[in-house]
Amino acid sequence: MAGREAREPMPGRYPVTFGEVDLLQDLDRSSGWVISKDGVPQSYVDLDDPAYLDFEYVRLMAHVIDLLDEGPLDVVHVGxxxxxxxxxxxxxxxxxxxxVAEPDAGLVQLVRDHLRLKSVPRLKVRILDGRTATAGLEDDFADLLVLDAFSGATMPIELATSEYMRDVARVLRPAGTVLINVADGKGLAFTRRVLATVRDAFPQVVLLAEPGVLRGRRFGNLIVAASRVPLPVSGLARRAAGGLTQARCVDGEDVVRFIAGARPLNDGDAVLIPVPPPAVFG
Incomplete structure (x- = not known):
């Protein structure tokens, strides 16, 4: 492979458009690399084995993807x-x-230079924020939209509102699925409002998370999967429970009870975005 793409990854701290990131090599897997920002791990890739997923929440998202109808997918990734x-x-x-919609042009160039981004077939990267990128897509464009966008350790509120979810629903095909990574802690008040928001646009909603996170006992990631058509709940429950870190699958009336009357989020709402305590990332 010629040009800048041929460069071997070099660990270190690199400037990007929105600050600096650290590129770190996994000491246990020589082909594994982590991008971290302000001490918060943002992404892990294994350059030799793209099916290896190190982060538990990413494995939960992959379970959902694996259980969708067989064959190629048209996918939009926000983040x-x-x-x-x-x-x-x-x-x-x-x-x-x-x-992929990613607003940080410097980060995209770093991944191109060091982490073989051009080797991923049929992938286009657009240097756009999530709302702008989604608004520019046609109706019924995608089978799957993955929302995994964070500023540091917090989810941008503009990607969690009813207005945005309606646009996501427009872009997805009738049987399409949206996958959302939410980070939350004690009480899970933010997650409840996100679920209420998603459920307004998609009647079928499933929540996946480790038991300690699901009970609000510690800060962590929760995965929301939603669609207009029934989701593969039994398969998801089995896979989540059988993972390296066992997770629970909440669906149906249990989702309604979990929401507990929380209001959907709307553009302009004053919302306290959950921030992890310093001890979470050491």
Whole structure:
């Protein structure tokens, strides 16, 4: 492979458009690399094995993807970083067409230079924020939209509102699925409002998380999967419970009870975005 793409990864701290990131090599897997920002791990990729997923929440998202109808998918990823899931989809569902929306041009160039981004087939990266990128897509464009966008350790509120979810619903095909990574802590008040928001646009909603996170006992990631058509709940429950870190699957009336009357989020709402305590990332 010629040009800048041929460069071997070099660990270190690198300037990007929105600050600096650290590129770190996994001491246990020589082909594994982590991008971290302000001490918060943002993305992990194994350059030799794109099907290897190190972060538990990413494995939960992959369970959902694996249980969708067989064959290639048209996928939109809002939030890119090292493009872990685009690599996974390209490896497990050959022929898939994928678009990544990532606003940090410097970060995208770093991933191109060091982490073989151009080797991912049929992947396009657009240097755009999530709302702008989604607004520019046609109706019924995608089978799957993955929302995994963070500023540091917090989810941008503009990607969690009813107005945005309606646009996501427009872009997805009638049987399409949206996958959302939410980070939350004690009480899970933010997650409840996100679920209420998603449920207004998609009647079928499933929540996946480790038991300690689901009970609000510690800060962590929760995965929301939603669609207009029934989701593969039994398969998801089995896979979540059988993972390296066992997780629970909440669906149906249990989702309604979990929401507990929380109000959907709307543009302009004053919302306290959950921030992890310093001890979470050491």
């Amino acid at each position: 890119g970083c090292a493009c872990t899931l685009p690599r996974y989809v390209a490896a497990t569902r050959p022929g898939s067409r994928q678009i």
